[in-house]
Amino acid sequence: MTTFQELGLSNELMKAISRMGFEETTPIQAKTIPLSLQNKDVIGQAQTGTGKTAAFGIPLIEKVDVKNEAVQGLVVAPTRELAIQVSEELYKIGAVKRVRVLPIYGGQDIERQIRALKKHPHIIVGTPGRIIDHINRKTLRLEQVHTVVLDEADEMLNMGFIDDIEAILSNVPKQRQTLLFSATMPEPIRRIAERFMNNPHLVKVKAKEMTVPNIQQYYLEVQEKKKFDILTRLLDIQAPELAIVFGRTKRRVDELAEALNLRGYAAEGIHGDLSQAKRLSVLRKFKEGAIEILVATDVAARGLDISGVTHVYNFDIPQDPESYVHRIGRTGRAGKTGVAMTFVTPREIGQLHNIERTTKRKMERMKPPTLDEALEGQQRIAVEKLVNVVENENLSFYKRAAEELLEEHDSVSLVAACIKMLTKEPDTTPVQLTEEPPLPVKREKKRGSRADGPSRERGKKRRVAR
Numbered sequence: 303m304t305t306f307q308e309l310g311l312s313n314e315l316m317k318a319i320s321r322m323g324f325e326e327t328t329p330i331q332a333k334t335i336p337l338s339l340q341n342k343d344v345i346g347q348a349q350t351g352t353g354k355t356a357a358f359g360i361p362l363i364e365k366v367d368v369k370n371e372a373v374q375g376l377v378v379a380p381t382r383e384l385a386i387q388v389s390e391e392l393y394k395i396g397a398v399k400r401v402r403v404l405p406i407y408g409g410q411d412i413e414r415q416i417r418a419l420k421k422h423p424h425i426i427v428g429t430p431g432r433i434i435d436h437i438n439r440k441t442l443r444l445e446q447v448h449t450v451v452l453d454e455a456d457e458m459l460n461m462g463f464i465d466d467i468e469a470i471l472s473n474v475p476k477q478r479q480t481l482l483f484s485a486t487m488p489e490p491i492r493r494i495a496e497r498f499m500n501n502p503h504l505v506k507v508k509a510k511e512m513t514v515p516n517i518q519q520y521y522l523e524v525q526e527k528k529k530f531d532i533l534t535r536l537l538d539i540q541a542p543e544l545a546i547v548f549g550r551t552k553r554r555v556d557e558l559a560e561a562l563n564l565r566g567y568a569a570e571g572i573h574g575d576l577s578q579a580k581r582l583s584v585l586r587k588f589k590e591g592a593i594e595i596l597v598a599t600d601v602a603a604r605g606l607d608i609s610g611v612t613h614v615y616n617f618d619i620p621q622d623p624e625s626y627v628h629r630i631g632r633t634g635r636a637g638k639t640g641v642a643m644t645f646v647t648p649r650e651i652g653q654l655h656n657i658e659r660t661t662k663r664k665m666e667r668m669k670p671p672t673l674d675e676a677l678e679g680q681q682r683i684a685v686e687k688l689v690n691v692v693e694n695e696n697l698s699f700y701k702r703a704a705e706e707l708l709e710e711h712d713s714v715s716l717v718a719a720c721i722k723m724l725t726k727e728p729d730t731t732p733v734q735l736t737e738e739p740p741l742p743v744k745r746e747k748k749r750g751s752r753a754d755g756p757s758r759e760r761g762k763k764r765r766v767a768r
């Protein structure tokens with residue numbers, strides 16, 4: 303284990319890092335921070351939730367000259383939510399040093415961003431489209447940028463952002479450092495990376511499997527028509543603290559969120575067709591626990607770090623192994639445990655094996671639970687609630703009534719009645735979901751072909767809207 307002290311960081315950074323509660327470096331941080339501090343180009347690959355943001359954020363912030371008012375660092379991320387989250391983490395790392403960090407992304411009032419850009423941020427974190435917008439309007443100047451980070455670089459290429467990235471990089475000095483981070487680095491990205499980078503060091507945190515060991519992975523073979531009933535039974539049995547349910551298309555996400563609400567769950571959907579304000583408010587409510595289930599397309603699969611996500615459900619099997627790795631990586635972060643459940647229709651078993659081959663990890667088969675098992679699950683939750691009240695609350699006010707009741711009824715019947723009243727019986731309200739055709743059988747990964755409708759943003763041909 304390496305401590306941050308051993309990396310020779312400034313006192314300002316040390317103070318900020320200890321305020322963030324980080325004690326030791328994670329492996330990717332220990333391996334890449336020294337290289338980045340020496341201005342080397344780095345391709346960093348490590349499992350989800352293992353601190354890649356700070357791995358590029360710490361050296362980036364360390365190298366900022368706060369007296370210089372020019373933009374010195376540029377971080378590019380594939381989604382708006384991720385740009386915001388990364389900028390928040392960089393802000394924390396740079397809080398003591400007083401580094402100014404600004405997120406810029408589509409869907410936010412451009413005039414407001416222009417005003418914020420005039421306040422001389424040192425670091426910009428943005429999505430490709432909006433960064434280009436500002437470059438073209440000359441409201442963002444990048445001549446003094448010394449470090450460029452591409453977070454989730456492979457996803458940006460999947461989404462067809464390659465031309466945008468090239469355009470952005472052509473506005474940044476050639477003598478710069480380029481850092482590329484992701485949990486997955488399929489071969490094509492490494493080749494393309496060579497074009498953007500100068501003799502990059504490939505740092506891969508050695509792991510037997512592509513996914514973290516603290517996520518339990520299961521699959522359930524389920525007929526398309528039965529998926530929804532099985533999902534709600536699982537929710538009743540597993541009682542996740544916070545859960546993310548991934549669906550394949552925007553329509554699917556809308557329908558699932560509505561159906562879950564019909565059955566009494568606090569769920570909301572997030573996908574690329576919602577307004578930015580709506581996307582942010584849904585995510586905020588989820589983080590605060592006001593909704594317990596986030597239903598999402600792959601737009602929420604990458605990078606998002608939400609503590610308390612205990613379960614990920616792949617209602618539809620992901621289109622490619624990389625997507626699987628990132629989706630399930632929304633749980634089991636920073637050493638916590640998590641559970642991932644993937645539904646597979648009989649015709650999609652080939653895709654399941656394809657995922658297992660790539661991740662080098664077998665998912666455990668789980669039998670779909672019955673309605674009785676769901677009821678047992680709910681009963682168990684009721685019992686836990688009851689025990690919790692017995693052990694932790696002051697019941698003196700209720701004891702007299704209890705004693706009177708016990709004179710007329712036996713204690714077992716009374717407790718059974720309490721449990722019955724507290725148990726939420728599984729809801730079987732009928733719901734309507736449009737059937738999704740199974741994924742086509744394919745061995746080769748096809749890029750940029752997620753069946754999630756055409757993109758509305760800047761409509762390039764390979765771009766995927768989610």
Ligand SMILES: Nc1ncnc2c1ncn2[C@@H]1O[C@H](COP(=O)(O)OP(=O)(O)OP(=O)(O)O)[C@@H](O)[C@H]1O
Nearest residue numbers: 324326327328350351352353354355485605607636
């Ligand atoms: N050294 C550390 N000690 C403790 N916690 C850390 C450390 N570094 C990062 N973390 C925390 O771990 C969590 C995951 O970090 P981060 O989001 O950077 O992961 P990631 O590797 O980028 O994952 P993904 O591949 O999903 O994007 C965050 O909450 C972060 O604050």
Ligand SMILES: [Mg+2]
Nearest residue numbers: 354355453605
């Ligand atoms: Mg990340």
